[in-house]
Amino acid sequence: MEEPAASHWEERASSKAPSRTVQIASALSMTAFLWLSIALCSPHWLESDNRIYSSKFDKMGIWTFCFRSFSDPKRRYPQHFVSCRWFFDSHWKYMYDILAPPFFVIVQLTFGAGFILMILCATILLTFWNRNDPKRHTLLLYALAFCHIASAFWFLLCCTVFGSNAYREDWLAGWQNNYLSWSFALAVIGGLQLFIASTLYYVEAKRCRKDWRKRRRSDQYSSQDKSAITRPLAEEMDLSSAVQVLASQQLQIGPPPTVITTVLRQSMV
Numbered sequence: 668m669e670e671p672a673a674s675h676w677e678e679r680a681s682s683k684a685p686s687r688t689v690q691i692a693s694a695l696s697m698t699a700f701l702w703l704s705i706a707l708c709s710p711h712w713l714e715s716d717n718r719i720y721s722s723k724f725d726k727m728g729i730w731t732f733c734f735r736s737f738s739d740p741k742r743r744y745p746q747h748f749v750s751c752r753w754f755f756d757s758h759w760k761y762m763y764d765i766l767a768p769p770f771f772v773i774v775q776l777t778f779g780a781g782f783i784l785m786i787l788c789a790t791i792l793l794t795f796w797n798r799n800d801p802k803r804h805t806l807l808l809y810a811l812a813f814c815h816i817a818s819a820f821w822f823l824l825c826c827t828v829f830g831s832n833a834y835r836e837d838w839l840a841g842w843q844n845n846y847l848s849w850s851f852a853l854a855v856i857g858g859l860q861l862f863i864a865s866t867l868y869y870v871e872a873k874r875c876r877k878d879w880r881k882r883r884r885s886d887q888y889s890s891q892d893k894s895a896i897t898r899p900l901a902e903e904m905d906l907s908s909a910v911q912v913l914a915s916q917q918l919q920i921g922p923p924p925t926v927i928t929t930v931l932r933q934s935m936v
Contacts, residue, residue: 685795685796686871688870688871688874689867689871691867692811692863692867692868692871693796695861695863695864695867696789696815696861697789698857699785699856699857699858699860699861699864700857702856702857702860703781703782703785703822703853703854703857705853706729706850706851706853706854706857707728707729708728709728709850710727710728710751710850711726711728711849711850711851712726712727712728712847712848712850712851713727713839713846714727714845714846715841715845716845716846719844722735722841722844723840723841724737724839724840725751726751727839728850729754729775730754731751731752731753731754732754732759732766733750733752736749737749737840754767768837768838770829770832770835771829771832773825773828774825777822777824778821780821781818781819781820781822781858784817785818785822785861787814788811788814788818788861791810791811794807795807795811804875805875808868808871808872808875809872811865811868812865812866814865815861815862815865816862816865818861819858819859819861819862822854822858822861823855823859825858826851826855829851830847833845833847
């Protein structure tokens with residue numbers, strides 16, 4: 668009997684090469700990881716116009732603030748800041764209420780949560796590419812889809828909160844001359860890429876699950892066909908063995924009765 672054709676899942680499992688959908692999603696994931704890492708480390712989320720020389724604010728990132736000439740408006744710290752400093756620098760401890768209002772704390776927390784989930788996504792992705800067991804590919808693809816959509820949610824929420832509050836009058840001086848810069852754009856692009864990648868991972872997981880079910884169904888049908896073919900052969904072998912036993916008894920006892928002779932002749936026919 669002709670064997671069933673190999674399914675899409677079987678061909679991909681035998682070649683041990685992920686599909687083009689997974690390759691595109693993996694490329695989006697890795698580039699998103701690069702863009703979001705640059706956005707995390709670079710102080711270019713919000714910048715001031717360089718043509719305005721009287722502006723005290725220069726630029727800022729998620730964890731960095733840069734000023735041209737900045738001092739505490741409440742006169743709690745007399746020093747003037749003219750350089751870039753880390754957010755947790757000891758000189759900022761008197762001005763956290765000015766530099767980090769509640770919305771900015773939410774931005775830091777949501778970006779941190781998204782970045783942690785993105786590291787988890789990268790770990791699962793490396794496991795998927797290094798694991799040759801096709802039986803767990805579907806589970807890993809579902810895990811990648813869930814992890815990417817959760818990470819994309821936190822990143823896009825972070826960008827939404829920051830973009831809607833970046834021009835508040837009560838936050839940074841000279842807000843009229845500030846503009847969202849390229850680090851913010853990289854964060855938005857990275858979040859969108861993670862969302863697209865999660866969709867591709869989910870589509871591929873559904874396809875693998877469907878192919879797995881088709882493969883199991885075809886295996887069941889093939890096993891039933893084999894059993895249907897081998898059952899008559901087994902019955903014929905049992906009959907021939909019974910004839911041989913009767914023939915051996917005939918040789919030991921003597922000439923058999925007429926009825927037994929007739930049965931043996933019909934069975935041999």
